[in-house]
Amino acid sequence: MTTAATTTLAVPGAAATFDAGALEHLIGAAPLPDWATQRRREAFAALAGSGLPDRRSENWMRTDLRLFRREAWGLRPRPAAGAVAPAGLLAAAIAGGAGTDADGTAAATGPLGGRLVTLDGHPLQEELDPELARRGVRFGSAESLLPEIGHLLRDHWCTVIDPAADHFAALHAAFHRASAVLHVPRGVTIAEPLHVLAAIGDGGVDTSHVLVVLDDGAEATLLTETAGGGAAGSAGGFHCGATEIVVGRGAFLRMVNLQNWNTGVWHFARQRALVHENGRLQWTLGALGSRLSHVAQDVALVGRNASAQVNGVMFTEGRQQLVYNTLQHHQAPACRSDLLYKGALQDRSRLVWRGMIKVDKAAQKTDGYQRNDNLMLSAQARADSIPGLEIEADDVRCTHGATSGRVDTDQIFYAQARGLSADEAARLVVAGFFQQVFDRITIPPVRDALARAIGSRIRRLS
Amino acid sequence: MAVETGTDRLVVRGLHVAVEGLEILKGVDLEIGRGEVHALMGPNGSGKSTLGYAIMGHPGYEVTAGTVELVDGDGRRHDLLAMEPDQRARAGVFLAFQRPMAIPGVRLADFLRHAVTNVRNPQRREGEELMAMREFRGELKAKMAELSMDPDFARRYVNDGFSGGEMKRAEILQLAMLRPRFAILDETDSGLDADAVRLASESIARIGGAEMGILIITHHEQLLEHNTPLRTHVMLGGRIVESGGAELAAELHKRGYERIRASYPEAAAAERDLGDRQAAAAAV
Ligand SMILES: Nc1ncnc2c1ncn2[C@@H]1O[C@H](COP(=O)(O)OP(=O)(O)OP(=O)(O)O)[C@@H](O)[C@H]1O
């Protein structure tokens, strides 16, 4: 594995807010191809004409932005002096080596195929296995790759998502920086996972973008995670990001987004995948951190016989508030989508999931499923599950379900009667609750990292 | 009660237990020595399971008076009521549940590995090393073979979707793995088919031996076939009203509880009274 030179992009005299001056500084400091710069400017125009989303809109009505001050945030000219990127959970699990399956079979973790680490919007580390590079794989920061292979990505970059969808989408499209790009050419399959860690320091800002393009027949695993920022009550942090995924015909992508910011960070993310004919996507979202999260996760099945499995693992505590709007959009016939979100809530935290399966007229023989299960670990926590179906085709099978429950004191007693302490029992019960979704995640270190992180957060039930 | 000095004993004295404010046990006395088999019988609702829960420490069963102690052979006493349920388990007490709880997503093998580690190493704190996987699996496999259980069964989630009989067999497996000093088997025979009851009866005899004091709560005779009770106790209206030998169990199986109710009118009245109170509470 080779290490590319560490890049530090200084934006001289960067303004503190996301205004026109800041945009020009960014354009000057991190030059992209003209078409990309043009898209920044267009997004900035959309941003200037929009206000913060208000609670009358269906997507935002359960998101409390009253304490959010947009003018308090802006791009940082450089990482804070002496700042180091916090170790990511996935990074630690991968480095930790073999994971262990529940039934004891060792699950080997191969080496990484590549890694990108950014801090406060600046790439710190970019690596790609030279063998993968030789096979035509491109992976790294947008600043280093767009000038080189921009022509390849121009059709996708900031087009899979709608940059004008709302205020945050526009802000992101205008001010994205330290973004990650993965391009896997036709028929190339990568066994080793690639890893992206986007980190910030206390009060830091991250506007990174992730673009993944798998050409026809390609296969890859991309693990992305976020970490750092300040805890609740400190300077916190701000993330305004987007993820765009294109899975080509017959291609297979395993994608993981793990959000593990500290509890003072505002997190706004828009994520969308297009899956083409016979393509397969396994997409896992883990959410443990942030003060407030608002995430739109869309999957569009655009070619016949495409399939997507969406897994969500959420754990909230304190006064965290996480809001997810998911869309499974069936645009072509004979596609399958299967979404399972599981959340456990501690303290006074709040989790909202609003899911939609949309089936176009053309999408006959659709098989769509969505389910959200929540486990309440405290009487003060609150979860809302709002499934929805919008079906225009007539030959489809679409089902949805949602459950919400508490840890049963009889379960805890039963385990205690066998010698497990109450805390150990609670952790086991919660781990069991998530097992069903862990069973679907075919990447052992991801499972292990999530299970361990959740286990360490569970306190005595209240 | 004549108990050899030098053996460990589980001693229950004057135990009163209330559930949701309603008194269910009204002064229970019971003493079981290690190596002894006792049978506990009594009509439905008389309080047998309540006794098991109270000894194990279920938080919903409030002990309002009385003591439950483990007395070591050398005379040292351990107050079970002062312990959390898991400490009681680690002290060597086991309850096979009449209705075991399901823990979805947790494999029986993983659950048992935690249980066995803690019970064999009572000082263990959470997070400390579990029993070595190889050793544990070897032992589990051997025990399952002895109980004619399919080894794949341990991969299933604890009591999740188990049939009635499977649950009881899983309880016996746990008993075999944990080898407690004292075991309360609450209707471990119910739900088992004829062959399985015979196997359970033999297995319990083998697991128990001289090492274990066993209280068998049952409405049937088969479990006692290979586990002849030293003493048989009859519970009625929250009290043990009569104790005898194995012949008492045989009599109750044959004739039912008519004689008992007639002989102990006060306990029979307590039984009716509890029923009335529950009916009244349900009507509110
Ligand atoms: N958790 C509970 N909540 C309400 N009532 C309870 C509870 N547990 C026990 N009781 C009541 O206490 C009484 C004794 O119940 P228990 O389960 O101990 O009876 P039992 O002798 O084991 O009966 P069975 O032979 O049917 O198993 C019953 O009237 C029962 O309804």
Ligand SMILES: [Mg+2]
């Ligand atoms: Mg009972």
